[in-house]
Amino acid sequence: MNSNPAFDASIPVLTEVFQEKAEAPAPAPPAASEPALASLGEQDWELVERRLHERVLHQLQSRVDFVLEQRLKDSMEEVLRHAVSGLTEEIRHGLQDTIEKIVVRAVAQEIAHLKALK
Secondary structure, three states: OOOOOOOOOOOOOHHHHHHHHHHOOOOOOOOOOHHHHHOOOHHHHHHHHHHHHHHHHHHHHHHHHHHHHHHHHHHHHHHHHHHHHHHHHHHHHHHHHHHHHHHHHHHHHHHHHHHHHO
């Protein structure tokens, strides 16, 4: 396994992709024999390379999309939790400040009212 902390074990390395394909049953038509491979021309090899490139790219893209979506969800969850926590603290502080001002004003009015009654 890779010791890199950014390494994601759910994304196969290229050798694993080829190993999975080699272990899987061959699709129709059956795989070409070695003599048939030797007779492939330059254009045939380019076609094989292009198809292989497209297949690997498609497989990797689907896995990358899945991993990105998961990481985005996890990141958004953490960001939202942090934002809500900060917003809650800000609202609590503002509310406490407002209540203190209301109490100070109510006490001042009550004392003024009591002094007026003397």
